[in-house]
Amino acid sequence: MSNENNSVTLKGTIIETPSLSHKVYGEGFYNTVIAVPRLSGSCDLLPVTVSERLLPGYEDILGKNYYITGQFRSYNNYSDEGSKLKLTVFAKTFEETDTDDYDEPNDIFLDGYLCKAPTFRETPFGREIADMLLAVNRAYGKSDYIPIIAWSRNARFCSNLPIGTHLKIYGRIQSREYQKKIEDEFITKTAYEVSVSKLEVVED
Numbered sequence: 001m002s003n004e005n006n007s008v009t010l011k012g013t014i015i016e017t018p019s020l021s022h023k024v025y026g027e028g029f030y031n032t033v034i035a036v037p038r039l040s041g042s043c044d045l046l047p048v049t050v051s052e053r054l055l056p057g058y059e060d061i062l063g064k065n066y067y068i069t070g071q072f073r074s075y076n077n078y079s080d081e082g083s084k085l086k087l088t089v090f091a092k093t094f095e096e097t098d099t100d101d102y103d104e105p106n107d108i109f110l111d112g113y114l115c116k117a118p119t120f121r122e123t124p125f126g127r128e129i130a131d132m133l134l135a136v137n138r139a140y141g142k143s144d145y146i147p148i149i150a151w152s153r154n155a156r157f158c159s160n161l162p163i164g165t166h167l168k169i170y171g172r173i174q175s176r177e178y179q180k181k182i183e184d185e186f187i188t189k190t191a192y193e194v195s196v197s198k199l200e201v202v203e204d
Contacts, residue, residue: 004071006072007109008069008072009068009107010034010173012106013063013066015033015035018055027051029050030052031047032061033045034068066096070089073138074087075087108171111167111168113164114133114134114165115163118158120155130158132150132158133148150196168202170198175192176191178191
């Protein structure tokens with residue numbers, strides 16, 4: 001991991017043909033999805049945004065293994081579909097790998113500030129969870145707002161942290177499906193969040 005305040009490493013399989021997202025000063029950026037394996041044998045299906053300058057002929061990347069480094073970024077979603085916050089891994093490197101060796105395939109470090117009071121709850125099975133929202137500064141006065149989920153003793157520790165607490169978060173990005181009722185129909189949506197493995201409170 002680098003010393004920057006938002007750093008992601010992913011290794012997995014591209015499962016969606018890239019589609020054009022937007023252009024900035026003539027440079028095209030494409031959206032795709034990478035399947036990153038969990039220890040349980042299932043996968044997290046994570047959105048990736050990558051510049052055309054890094055794509056090696058994107059028609060040929062489907063089903064291939066890639067190593068990606070970058071940042072986990074948020075954007076306002078102005079459509080009526082899904083969350084108001086759109087999350088994606090913005091790729092800084094995008095390299096094909098001919099191996100399926102997925103040692104530490106999903107790794108993220110964030111250095112930011114709590115911008116919402118933590119919500120503490122228990123699952124029906126008694127597992128303790130704290131939901132948080134972390135503001136991570138970006139260049140040019142912008143910030144990314146990243147949903148964070150802590151478990152067990154980390155959840156209890158975080159439950160009473162005040163807004164503005166400076167935190168360093170280590171963990172992984174996970175995808176989670178949920179049901180949303182739209183009119184009389186239930187639609188399956190996907191949420192993304194950072195699952196905490198370790199955290200530190202920074203004394204400013």
